[in-house]
Amino acid sequence: MGHVSARAGVAAAVLAVATTASCSLVGSGDDSSAGGDGSERQQVVLVTHDSFVMSEDLQREFEQESGYDLKIQASGDAGALTNKLVLTKDDPTGDAVFGIDNTFGSRAIDEGVLAPYDAPLPDGAETYVLPGDDGADGRELTPVDNGNVCVNVDTGWFADEGLAAPSSLDDLADPAYADLFVTPGATTSSPGLAFLLATIAEYGQDGWQDYWTRLMDNGTQLTQGWSDAYEVDFTQGGGGGDRPIVTSYDSSPAFTLDDSGGTTTQALLDTCFQQVEYAGVLAGAENPEGAQALVDFMVGRDFQQALPEAMYVFPVDSGAELPADWATFAQRPTQPLTVDPATIAADREQWLQEWTDITTR
Amino acid sequence: MRRYATLAALALGPVLVLAVFFVVPVVGMVGRGFVVDGGLDVGGVLEVLGRERTHRVLWFTVWSAAVATVVSVLLGLxxxxxxHRLAFPGRRVVRALLLVPFVLPTVVVGVAFRLLxxxxxxxxxxxxxGTPVAIVAGLVFFNVAVVIRAVGAAWESLDARPGEAAAALGASPAQVFRTVTLPALRPAIVSAASVVFLFCATSYxxxxTLGGLRYSSVETEIYLLTTQLLDLRAAAALSVLQLLAVTALLVxxxxxxxVPDPTLARQLARPRRPRGADGVQVGLTLLVLALVAAPLVTLLVGSLRADDAWSLDNYRALDRVGQGSALLVPASDALVTSLRxxxxxxWMSLLLGGLIAVVVSRRSATxxxxxxRSTLDGFFMLPLGVSAVTLGFGFLLTLGRPPLALLDSPLVPIAQALVALPLVVRTLVPVLTGLDDRQRQAAASLGAGPLRTFATVDLPAVRRPLIAAAGFAFAVSLGEFGATSFLARSEHPTLPVVIFRLIGSPEPEAFGTAxxxxxxxxxxxxxxxxAVDRLGGRSFGAL
Known part of the structure; x- marks a missing residue:
């Protein structure tokens, strides 16, 4: 054994180092878009969450119109996105961001993650601008899409039971509806957090804790994420669950159509919390012009019109045409519940901790 | 000195890879929690460790992982x-099926368990x-294959003769197992158990999903603190705690x-037909099968139902892209990307793991x-014991800029190889350690060079474990693992990514398609x- 030559060892070590080098080659077939023909096309990198979808047609359209190559860096869930940006703000990994929502917007602005950019807003988008986003240098977050997180009910189930469907947050804590409600948790799911915020908006900073205690006493089931709650536990989900009340979206009834031209579910419009997703230019971006062009493109008609099909959210452009089923079945609240973004930024941690204490008791 | 030079040369490559893709990111991330306003803040971290909640979370992590490990070993043995020792039709198929849990995205397994x-x-x-029982069952579902495969590989090449001798001298089967078989298998069992424990303790x-949000482990807590609250100090405190606990466990x-004499007379026992005395083992094996199969059957049944009737519509939908479909690419394309x-x-994890195993298993002179060598051994186990979110955020923090601007390179296979690495090492080391060094010396004295010695002595012995390890590594990489979800995905989605998207889509058909x-x-x-197993079996038989 003593004379195992060092040569064999060195050869093996070299091979191992080569491993790391060559694996970059193995996978690098993806990068063929980088201008190999000598013309230096500049790249714009979009940082986003892994629910982001942009069709190849739209990507090509953007690249042709703007002259930039688009690279999409999608990773992690929506909740982690803002904190990742905060962590890397001194040296951002991209130029533009999409997917910061109104629950994280304030923090992103306070932490100096974004550079001001007043993108031209389409009709109707003004109402979605983040309250408080009015710095001297201009707006930092451009609203791109919105949707409401609402409690949904299985109307057929309640008709069969001869029970009036609930209509308010209060009803959910009513013993008549015991063991019927399922919701994703506020710490692990963004609609779950939105529902918690709806209850904070309704019952106030000092009243929601008591409401949640009653809610949990009434047999509310918590799940990790939306798909767990809707698909597994909800009576109209794919898994055939047994709970007819669920936290979902105002667009959900457009996806539960029956054979007779109606929908089998209904969103309770007094329980809705509005979610808005924003795009912005990152502070310290290598290609700020490219990032601005991308933000412009996202509020443009083509991108706006594709949003419902791509990401199941509503466009902010009031002139964008909705899919027929959405126009018919997705009823929207006129006055969704809201919580001031600055308050959310300040109190999120405390709320989540209190919520955890109440729900794990 | 020569020995150390060889050791260093063999270990250099793997150590470098682990340093860049593990040590640097984790240290970078944990460091952020310790440094407050430019100064080191150890007191703040200690304060977090003193919290009552921290203790509760730690206690739950330790006991749930310990129970899941014990159950996995008791059922896995x-x-x-x-x-691996009995011959009956279909045993290869069963062995392959047992690895399936490894590749299924947790979100799918969660759904399958909850449907059940x-x-x-x-x-x-x-x-x-929503009970701890469901959590433990889920953990065992994922991990029992580790015990079966790692211990099975060792058991397969275990000489049957000492046991037969003991039996001839009047020992009961139980006595034979306790005094002969178990001691010989101990290194493999401990290896497998430590890997399982680490997997369980870091599962998110x-x-x-199965605890209904009622239970928090160190891992879920780090995740919450890092991604939602950005409380890096508390996250760092827990990460350090995790590292210390893992190190203690590894020691x-x-x-x-x-064991005093790890040398095993290697003699491949031919699998034999089951006898009446094997009833208990066969019964427990059936129990394991039922545990693993039940959620899988739930998936299968669910996939075959559409509009309250049996149909193949969900499978037909797998290649339908466009209007009204949540699919971005045909599932077949995603499968090809996954396989690649x-x-x-x-191959990365086999190469690196093989080198490490050789280094670690060589007999030491001093x-x-x-x-x-044993420090090196433990070093390569660490990636299993550290939070995926710490590693994932660490990647962003440290690999995004020079000198290590690696974020744009495809990190996903490397991260997966790192996770598979300990499995490879732990499968190979017990067998390599069990080799009688005199065989190598004999080969050398007959004029064989070191490479030839390796090829003729070591390689035949590890071929089977190597194949077992390859199966592991492959399965681990097909699934999506923690840290990889923080890495930028290539534009070509893998199948787990496609499933993730489908299961989160409100399209009515998407759930069935998922x-x-x-x-x-x-x-x-x-x-x-x-296929890999068969390949291995045949060539071994020809030896």
Missing amino acids: PAAYAL LGEAGPLGGLGLD GVVL VAGRLRA TAVDAT RGERRL LAASVVLAAATAAVVL
Whole structure:
């Protein structure tokens, strides 16, 4: 054994180092878009969450119109996105961001993650601008899409039971509806957090804790994420669950159509919390012009019109045409519940901790 | 000195890889929690460790992982025996199927378990949904294959003669097992158990999904603190705690693994037909099978139902892209991407893991050398014991800028290889350590060079474990693992990514399609593992 030559060892070590080098080659077939023909096309990198979808047609359209190559860096869930940006703000990994929502917007602005950019807003988008986003240098977050997180009910189930469907947050804590409600948790799911915020908006900073205690006493089931709650536990989900009340979206009834031209579910419009997703230019971006062009493109008609099909959210452009089923079945609240973004930024941690204490008791 | 030079040369490559893709990111991330306003803040971190909540979370992590490990070993041992020492039709298929849980995205497994255990499920009456029992069952489901495969590989090459001799001298089967077989298998069992424990202690989705958010482990807590609250100090405190606990575990495991004479007379026993006396083992194996199969059957049944009738519509939908479909690419394309990534990760982890195993298993001349080798051994186990979110955020923090601007390179296979690495090492080391060094000396004295010695002595012995390890590595990489979800995905989505998107889509058909895609992923894995196993079996038989 003593004379195992060092040569064999060195050869093996070299091979191992080569491993790391060559694996970059193995996978690098993806990068063929980088201008190999000598013309230096500049790249714009979009940082986003892994629910982001942009069709190849739209990507090509953007690249042709703007002259930039688009690279999409999608990773992690929506909740982690803002904190990742905060962590890397001194040296951002991209130029533009999409997917910061109104629950994280304030923090992103306070932490100096974004550079001001007043993108031209389409009709109707003004109402979605983040309250408080009015710095001297201009707006930092451009609203791109919105949707409401609402409690949904299985109307057929309640008709069969001869029970009036609930209509308010209060009803959910009513013993008549015991063991019927399922919701994703506020710490692990963004609609779950939105529902918690709806209850904070309704019952106030000092009243929601008591409401949640009653809610949990009434047999509310918590799940990790939306798909767990809707698909597994909800009576109209794919898994055939047994709970007819669920936290979902105002667009959900457009996806539960029956054979007779109606929908089998209904969103309770007094329980809705509005979610808005924003795009912005990152502070310290290598290609700020490219990032601005991308933000412009996202509020443009083509991108706006594709949003419902791509990401199941509503466009902010009031002139964008909705899919027929959405126009018919997705009823929207006129006055969704809201919580001031600055308050959310300040109190999120405390709320989540209190919520955890109440729900794990 | 020459010995150290060889050791260093062999270990250099793997150590470098681990340093860049593990040590630097984790240190970078944990460092952020310790440094407050430019100064070191140890007091703040200590304060977090003193919190009552921290203690509760730590206690839950330790006991749930320990129980899941014990159950995995108790169920895995008889199954390892039945599947690796007994000959019966279909045992290869069963072995391949047992690896399937490894590749299924946690979100799918969570859904499958909840379809089964939930209020409306066939086992809903047991009331297990949202209990620690469900969490432990989920952990065992994922990990029992580790025990079966790692211990099975060792058991397969275990000389049957000492046991037969003991039996001839009047020992009962139980006595033979306790005094002959168990001691010989101990290194493999401890190896497998330590890996399982680390997997369980760092699991995220299982704890949350099956525990109904009622339980927190160190891992879920770090996740919450890092991604939602950006409380880096508390996250760092827990990460350090995790590292310390893992190190302690590895030291203990190292002690337990050590046997006075690890040399095993290697003699491949021919699998024999089951006898009446094997009843208990076969029964427990069936139990394991039932545990693993039940959620899988739930998936299969779910995938075959559409509009309240049996149909193949969900499978037909797998290649339909466009209007009204949540699919971005045909599932077949995603499968090909998955397989390509997995092949990359597999050869990387086999190469690196093989080198480490050789270094670690060589007999040491001095105490210092032995200590060095066992430190190296433990070092490569660390990635299993550290939070995926710490590693993932660490990647962003440290690999995004020079000198290590690596974020744009495809990191996913490398991250997967790192996760598979300990499995490879732990499967190979017990066998390599068991080789009688005199065989190598004999080869050398007959004029064989070191490479030739390796090829003629070591390689034949590890061929089977190597194949077992390849199956592991492949399965690990086909699934999506923690840290990889923080890495930028390539534009070509893998099958788990497609499933993730499908399961989160409100399109009415998407849920069924997601189940169908999971079944395809499971079937593809089983097929590849089966093919690899067969390949190995044949060439070994020819020896």
